[in-house]
Amino acid sequence: xxxxxxxxxxxxxxxxxxxxxxxxxxxxxxxxxxxxxxxxxxxxxxxxxxxxxxxxxxxxxxxxxxxxxxxxxxxxxxxxxxxxxxxxxxxxxxxxxxxxxxxxxxxxxxxxxxxxxxxxxxxxxxxxxxxxxxxxxxxxxxxxxxxxxxxxxx
Amino acid sequence: xxxxxxxxxxxxxxxxxxxxxxxxxxxxxxxxxxxxxxxxxxxxxxxxxxxxxxxxxxxxxxxxxxxxxxxxxxxxxxxxxxxxxxxxxxxxxxxxxxxxxxxxxxxxxxxxxxxxxxxxxxxxxxxxxxxxxxxxxxxxxxxxxxxxxxxxxxxxxxxxxxxxxxxxxxxxxxxxxxxxxxxxxxxxxxxxxxxxxxxxxxxxxxxxxxxxxxxxxxxxxxxxxxxxxxxxxxxxxxxxxxxxxxxxxxxxxxxxxxxxxxxxxxxxxxxxxxxxxxxxxxxxxxxxxxxxxxxxxxxxxxxxxxxxxxxxxxxxxxxxxxxxxxxxxxxxxxxxxxxxxxxxxxxxxxxxxxxxxxxxxxxxxxxxxxxxxxxxxxxxxxxxxxxxxxxxxxx
Numbered sequence: 001x002x003x004x005x006x007x008x009x010x011x012x013x014x015x016x017x018x019x020x021x022x023x024x025x026x027x028x029x030x031x032x033x034x035x036x037x038x039x040x041x042x043x044x045x046x047x048x049x050x051x052x053x054x055x056x057x058x059x060x061x062x063x064x065x066x067x068x069x070x071x072x073x074x075x076x077x078x079x080x081x082x083x084x085x086x087x088x089x090x091x092x093x094x095x096x097x098x099x100x101x102x103x104x105x106x107x108x109x110x111x112x113x114x115x116x117x118x119x120x121x122x123x124x125x126x127x128x129x130x131x132x133x134x135x136x137x138x139x140x141x142x143x144x145x146x147x148x149x150x151x152x153x154x
Numbered sequence: 155x156x157x158x159x160x161x162x163x164x165x166x167x168x169x170x171x172x173x174x175x176x177x178x179x180x181x182x183x184x185x186x187x188x189x190x191x192x193x194x195x196x197x198x199x200x201x202x203x204x205x206x207x208x209x210x211x212x213x214x215x216x217x218x219x220x221x222x223x224x225x226x227x228x229x230x231x232x233x234x235x236x237x238x239x240x241x242x243x244x245x246x247x248x249x250x251x252x253x254x255x256x257x258x259x260x261x262x263x264x265x266x267x268x269x270x271x272x273x274x275x276x277x278x279x280x281x282x283x284x285x286x287x288x289x290x291x292x293x294x295x296x297x298x299x300x301x302x303x304x305x306x307x308x309x310x311x312x313x314x315x316x317x318x319x320x321x322x323x324x325x326x327x328x329x330x331x332x333x334x335x336x337x338x339x340x341x342x343x344x345x346x347x348x349x350x351x352x353x354x355x356x357x358x359x360x361x362x363x364x365x366x367x368x369x370x371x372x373x374x375x376x377x378x379x380x381x382x383x384x385x386x387x388x389x390x391x392x393x394x395x396x397x398x399x400x401x402x403x404x405x406x407x408x409x410x411x412x413x414x415x416x417x418x419x420x421x422x423x424x425x426x427x428x429x430x431x432x433x434x435x436x437x438x439x440x441x442x443x444x445x446x447x448x449x450x451x452x453x454x455x456x457x458x459x460x461x462x463x464x465x466x467x468x469x470x471x472x473x474x475x476x477x478x479x480x481x482x483x484x485x486x487x488x489x490x491x492x493x494x495x496x497x498x499x500x501x502x503x504x505x506x507x508x509x510x511x512x513x514x515x516x517x518x519x520x521x522x523x524x525x526x527x528x529x530x531x532x533x534x535x536x537x538x539x540x541x542x543x544x545x546x547x548x549x
Binding site: 094 | 289291296298308358359410
């Protein structure tokens with residue numbers, strides 16, 4: 001037990017060198033709602049919320065279907081395949097944790113199931129990313145607790 | 155049922171746009187603009203019985219008290235980001251037409267005094283997302299979006315280039331033409347001429363957005379006053395009539411829009427035109443929100459100023475300077491004046507339309523100035539408001 005408060009984030013302290021700010025990890029408003037998504041990601045599986053009444057896919061996760069207002073929603077596996085709907089190459093990130101990685105690709109991927117998700121395109125130089133390019137999900141274990149879903153060229 | 159021509163804008167106030175106003179407060183600058191608008195209209199502060207300010211940053215009770223007005227007929231804080239003045243005009247026109255109150259003031263201010271962090275009204279939340287956990291902090295921030303509002307506008311830009319073949323050298327003309335317009339505007343923060351190459355050679359904030367296609371946040375105060383058409387005709391300035399006004403709400407996350415290339419202006423503009431009885435071919439000039447070139451471009455398309463997807467060729471073939479065939483953003487727009495953030499950034503499009511319609515825009519006065527279309531945008535992009543404003547000749 002320590003009595004000395006520290007302002008150093010744990011990951012930077014472990015580096016012992018420059019105090020690079022950590023990247024933000026997901027901060028859910030309602031953990032019970034989205035836990036199935038993050039638990040699946042940790043198993044390197046992609047699941048999406050689906051309405052059992054109208055069969056529509058939903059993202060981001062909600063308590064009620066925005067199409068038919070049903071509250072009977074389930075989590076179901078998706079293909080993990082899709083296409084780049086649009087993208088931007090970030091030179092000036094909002095969060096200082098990303099400073100060392102610029103330029104990188106922030107994208108919206110439209111899954112074959114029709115839903116769109118914010119993500120990064122990896123294993124592809126930013127200048128080679130194209131709208132409508134086929135992509136497939138990859139899983140980035142960014143911490144013990146969290147796995148982010150990114151996409152690479154299919 | 156329509157309030158077409160039943161109300162008018164009768165007073166405007168606008169301070170210089172500056173990167174910061176040291177030793178001034180947001181309320182102080184707002185009060186200065188409010189006083190200017192009241193004087194401009196030839197009213198006394200006791201006449202103002204209605205107030206619309208900003209719910210996000212500038213609550214009506216504090217504004218009324220500080221400025222020294224008693225809005226006992228109506229008061230509300232409206233929060234539609236940059237589209238707030240458009241929502242305010244729509245609400246005010248309906249209320250005035252119903253006789254709820256007589257004179258409504260809209261006012262906002264921002265100081266951005268570096269020595270006083272509290273003077274940055276309406277500053278966005280934590281970098282890369284909100285301070286409170288929400289959808290953004292869970293599913294967006296971990297993937298590293300760009301600073302400020304740049305991400306979603308860049309997503310629109312990339313898709314627009316893909317879908318319609320729009321080129322950055324075409325959209326760069328927006329920044330260039332508006333900078334020409336800012337030349338004779340003493341209120342603008344940026345007035346030095348620039349070229350298409352200057353824009354294309356400026357650094358990327360995030361591809362495809364060059365920094366000279368993005369607004370610079372600025373500070374100042376801005377205000378306008380509305381009243382009924384009958385009262386307006388007794389005041390000192392030529393009335394600027396509200397011929398049509400409409401507000402449309404789009405998605406909060408614009409990339410969830412079925413077609414990201416369509417803004418809510420596709421709904422607000424036709425509604426405003428139906429009320430006014432005028433359409434795109436009738437307008438003599440336009441004042442369109444311009445936080446980014448791509449937002450300006452897309453809303454001009456959605457308002458029918460050119461066909462959908464044709465904004466690139468439109469800017470190649472149209473002189474949009476105040477001397478040109480179809481002047482747009484005749485004061486230099488936000489891209490040259492600097493953006494009054496905190497919910498009032500669309501207000502300069504209203505005040506400039508008023509100056510031009512009155513024929514009081516000085517060196518940058520446009521030749522034909524009886525009928526103008528104004529569009530203001532909030533979010534990135536989310537909500538839009540479109541207004542048709544005109545002189546007595548357009549009634």
